[in-house]
Amino acid sequence: xxxxFVSEIDENNxxxxxxxxxxxxFSLRMRVGEALTVCCQGVDYNCTIRSITSDSVYLDxxxxxxxxxxxxxxxxxxxxxxxxxxxxxxxxxxVELGVSRVVPVLTRRCISRPAEKDFAKKLxxxxxxxxxxxxxxxxxxxxxxxxxxxxxxxxxxxxxxxxNVLLYEEEGGCSFADAGLDGxxxxxxxxxxxxxxxxxxxxxxxxxxxxxxxxxxxxxxxxTAPITALSILMFLTNNM
Numbered sequence: 001x002x003x004x005f006v007s008e009i010d011e012n013n014x015x016x017x018x019x020x021x022x023x024x025x026f027s028l029r030m031r032v033g034e035a036l037t038v039c040c041q042g043v044d045y046n047c048t049i050r051s052i053t054s055d056s057v058y059l060d061x062x063x064x065x066x067x068x069x070x071x072x073x074x075x076x077x078x079x080x081x082x083x084x085x086x087x088x089x090x091x092x093x094x095v096e097l098g099v100s101r102v103v104p105v106l107t108r109r110c111i112s113r114p115a116e117k118d119f120a121k122k123l124x125x126x127x128x129x130x131x132x133x134x135x136x137x138x139x140x141x142x143x144x145x146x147x148x149x150x151x152x153x154x155x156x157x158x159x160x161x162x163x164n165v166l167l168y169e170e171e172g173g174c175s176f177a178d179a180g181l182d183g184x185x186x187x188x189x190x191x192x193x194x195x196x197x198x199x200x201x202x203x204x205x206x207x208x209x210x211x212x213x214x215x216x217x218x219x220x221x222x223x224t225a226p227i228t229a230l231s232i233l234m235f236l237t238n239n240m
Contacts, residue, residue, distance in 0.1 A: 001046075002028060002036040003135050005142050009040040014047055014059040021057045024049070035062070042067050042140040067140025071098040071239035074186045076161065077226055078154050080107040080193035081114070084122065086223045088129055091145060095133035097230040098239060101144045102130070105154045109195025119148040151201060154190070155208045164188040164210040165233075167225055168202040173212035176232045180211060189233065191226045 004020045016024060016038070024030045030049060038045040038059065044067045047059035077099050079090055091102050106113065114122070126145045134142045149157070158164045162184040165176070181187065190205055197205075206212060215228055234240040 002030070003039055003138065004036065005039045005131065005134070007040070009038065009045065011045070011061055011064070014038060014045060014061055016057040016059070017055060021052075021055055024057045025052045039067065039140050042070055044140060067138075069098075069138045070140045071234060071237070073184065073233075073237050073239065074100045075230065075233065076101040076103060076157070076186070076188045077230065078103045078105050078158065078188055078190040079226060080105050080191065080197070080222075081110045081112050081119075081148065082193045082222045083112050086194075088126065089223050090226050091126055091129050092133045093227045094230055095130050095139065095143050096137040097227065098139075098234055099143055099230060100141070101146065102126075103146045103154060103157065104148050105151055105190075106148060107151050107193060107201060108198055110193045111195060112193070114148065116148055123147060151204075155204060158188045158190065158205075158208055158210065161186040161188045164190060164205070164208070165213045165229070166190045166197075166202060166205045166210040167192065167215065167229060168197055168205075168212050173214040176213055176229070176236055179213050181233070181236060187233065189226070189229050191229065192222060194222050196222075 004016055032049050032051060035046065035048050038047055043064055045064045046062045048062060050058045050060045075098065077094050079102060081087060081104050094102060123145065130145050131142050163181055165179050190210060215225065220228060
């Protein structure tokens with residue numbers, strides 16, 4: 001069933017406008033009486049189409065429920081910035097896996113080092129990728145992609161979460177199962193770029209409360225590591 005996201009909703013007057021309305025009427029060629037879902041803040045509003053005009057689609061509410069697809073934990077991926085095509089891939093797949101937020105981080109070993117204002121120009125495209133992945137995977141929210149942050153800023157953001165894990169393959173670590181995730185509602189996952197982290201950065205993350213974990217002896221690419229880590233995390237918390 002087609003899914004559309006809105007930031008606010010009036011249950012007595014549900015409608016879609018602009019590009020969403022165009023997508024319903026022209027791209028999907030939907031007709032009066034057909035069903036679609038409008039998502040707002042994690043709630044699915046299942047509707048049927050009442051009428052279609054040139055710029056709006058008016059809907060009748062059938063029922064609503066919390067989106068069953070949303071995980072029980074709020075996961076933030078702190079991803080050291082790789083090359084842009086890899087970042088796009090990471091955002092797409094992490095949204096499909098249930099992440100709530102992606103925070104691009106500039107670390108010392110990042111090969112790609114965009115200026116803050118240059119990265120800001122790319123942000124709408126990254127947000128669009130997150131939106132499309134949310135629609136495709138049946139999410140109840142569009143996960144946030146934040147502006148580029150420094151490593152220091154990322155560590156401060158991590159301190160506000162219940163648990164944090166750091167993937168630092170050079171010195172191993174515990175397994176995810178031993179990372180103390182029981183009872184955590186908000187979890188941060190910190191992953192390096194192509195060059196990983198230097199030891200000073202890793203030590204700073206541990207001092208900020210992150211638990212050092214590893215994914216085994218095989219060396220994973222920076223675009224493989226977050227997908228693997230998030231899959232394990234979702235499995236261990238009964239969200240997969």
